[in-house]
Amino acid sequence: MPKAPEDIIRDEIRAMSGYRVPDATGMVKLDAMENPYHLPPELQAEIARIVETTALNRYPDSGAARLKVRLREVMEIPAGADVLVGNGSDEFIQTLMLSVARPGACVLVLEPSFIMFRLIATFCGVRFIGVPLKPDFTVDIEGVLAAVAEHQPPLIFIVFPNNPTGNLFDVETIARIIEAAPGIVVLDEAYHAFAGQSFMPRLQDFPNLLVMRTLSKLGLAGLRLGVLAGARAWLQHVDKVRLPYNVNVLTQLIAEKVLQHQDVLARQAAAIKAERARLFDELEHIPGVRPFPSDANFILFRIVGASEVFAGLKRRGVLIKNLHETHPALAHCLRVTVGTPDENSRFLGALKETVNAG
Ligand code: PMP
Numbered sequence: 001m002p003k004a005p006e007d008i009i010r011d012e013i014r015a016m017s018g019y020r021v022p023d024a025t026g027m028v029k030l031d032a033m034e035n036p037y038h039l040p041p042e043l044q045a046e047i048a049r050i051v052e053t054t055a056l057n058r059y060p061d062s063g064a065a066r067l068k069v070r071l072r073e074v075m076e077i078p079a080g081a082d083v084l085v086g087n088g089s090d091e092f093i094q095t096l097m098l099s100v101a102r103p104g105a106c107v108l109v110l111e112p113s114f115i116m117f118r119l120i121a122t123f124c125g126v127r128f129i130g131v132p133l134k135p136d137f138t139v140d141i142e143g144v145l146a147a148v149a150e151h152q153p154p155l156i157f158i159v160f161p162n163n164p165t166g167n168l169f170d171v172e173t174i175a176r177i178i179e180a181a182p183g184i185v186v187l188d189e190a191y192h193a194f195a196g197q198s199f200m201p202r203l204q205d206f207p208n209l210l211v212m213r214t215l216s217k218l219g220l221a222g223l224r225l226g227v228l229a230g231a232r233a234w235l236q237h238v239d240k241v242r243l244p245y246n247v248n249v250l251t252q253l254i255a256e257k258v259l260q261h262q263d264v265l266a267r268q269a270a271a272i273k274a275e276r277a278r279l280f281d282e283l284e285h286i287p288g289v290r291p292f293p294s295d296a297n298f299i300l301f302r303i304v305g306a307s308e309v310f311a312g313l314k315r316r317g318v319l320i321k322n323l324h325e326t327h328p329a330l331a332h333c334l335r336v337t338v339g340t341p342d343e344n345s346r347f348l349g350a351l352k353e354t355v356n357a358g
Contacts, residue, residue: 012122019119027319028346030337033163033191033298035219037268037340043261050253060249067252070259071227075213081203082232084239087246089190089214089226090116093157095241096186096210097124100154108153110139112327114163114188129153132329137165137292139173145180154183160199161191164323164335166294168195178206184234186210191296193218193269194276200229207231215255217297218265223251272297276338282348286355298337305358306332312354318347 006014024031039047064085077083086092093116097107101124109117111130121128131147134140148156156177161168178185185208187199192213200211210230215223225247228235258265276294283291283301291301300323303309310322320337323330336347 012125016119016122019116022319024319027314027317028339028343029319030339030343030347031319031321031335032221033217033296033337034221035217035268035272035297036338036343037219037271039219039258040264043258043264046257047254050257051250054249054253056249058249059245060247060252062244064247064252067247067256070256074259074262075227075229076200077229078201078203081229082235084228084235084242085247085252086226086228086242087248087251088216088224089188089212089228090120091242091246092186092212092226092228092238093117093120094124095238096155096184097121097126098241099238100183101126102154105155106151106153108144108147108151108156110144110158110162110169112164112323112329113157113159114190115326117157126155133162133165135329137162137167137329139169139177141173141176144177148177148180148182152182156181156183156185157188158185159188159190160197161195161295163191163296164298164300164321164330164333166292166296166298166300168197168295171197171199174199175202175206178209181208184208184210186212186228188212190214191217193265194273194297195295203230207233210234219268220255220258223255225251225255269297272338275341275344278341279336279338279344279348283351286348286352288355289351298335300330300333300335302332303334303355304332306334308358309351309354310334312357313347313350316350316353318350320347 068083071083097120106127106129107121108129110133118128129147129151131144158174189198189211192198203209210228213227215225279299280291283289288304289301291299306324307322313320321335323333323335
């Protein structure tokens with residue numbers, strides 16, 4: 001008789017609730033920060049040709065050399081920096097944590113933040129240190145420096161602009177954290193396409209800085225491609241933790257092709273930013289709703305009876321994200337992804353109906 005799962009599976013994993021992806025069939029889907037636009041038909045036809053002619057019997061290029069050349073150019077990765085590609089950027093959160101997971105090691109994150117940092121820390125056996133942001137979602141620099149001094153974290157993640165709050169942190173404040181850190185500081189720039197600032201050009205200034213990007217929010221969430229840039233001194237070791245064929249051949253070839261048409265992605269990001277401004281303005285005019293300014297492709301807002309409003313929207317066919325009770329700073333908060341003009345109007349209509357019905 002084999003033993004029971006309680007005797008075999010680690011306690012902390014049995015205690016975890018996994019990352020839940022709600023069913024969005026038939027809904028206006030504004031819960032996951034996806035780009036709502038499709039690629040133009042000519043580009044889709046080019047992708048179809050790639051799929052037809054690719055040798056699927058062969059393993060992909062483990063080093064993704066050609067794709068990296070394109071990524072360096074498009075993302076303006078400094079010549080002196082190395083680059084790795086991942087199966088989404090969430091894979092790097094895992095490889096980085098595994099790389100530093102000595103007994104007793106910890107990871108420091110400014111909270112509220114992307115929920116996967118805590119989850120991945122749990123299953124990698126790394127202690128999670130969440131340092132709260134101030135109530136206005138800016139960095140409490142004294143709090144962070146005190147936590148850094150106390151815990152000496154080998155790894156710090158800073159999301160820039162932050163998810164789920166949407167704001168960019170002050171650049172000089174972040175620089176102070178990087179300078180005070182005893183180990184690696186990763187700037188997670190998942191929402192870079194919608195923000196005006198980046199730490200990529202500053203890789204040369206800080207030997208312990210890594211910059212992480214993803215193509216997911218740019219319009220290629222289904223491909224799963226993450227990018228990690230920084231000094232070879234770190235990345236040569238992180239690369240050993242990466243599984244050899246983590247980025248499949250179709251992802252490599254299709255990403256390379258789409259990135260040759262950067263103008264298409266840039267136009268879509270511009271459309272999303274324009275809609276973000278309209279959505280913010282309309283939300284501000286709904287009584288009882290307080291949207292927070294965003295440099296990302298989503299807007300966090302506080303509303304009376306958030307959970308009821310979330311359920312009311314769902315009944316009306318609109319799926320957003322309920323963050324109430326996920327973190328004390330997010331009490332009564334919901335997060336909506338910026339969609340197409342039509343999707344945003346449907347969301348706003350449903351929200352007004354829900355508020356009026358309540
Ligand atoms: N970092 C942040 C801050 C995110 O919000 C997300 C996705 N929501 C990710 C990383 C992971 O993105 P992906 O794995 O699709 O690259």
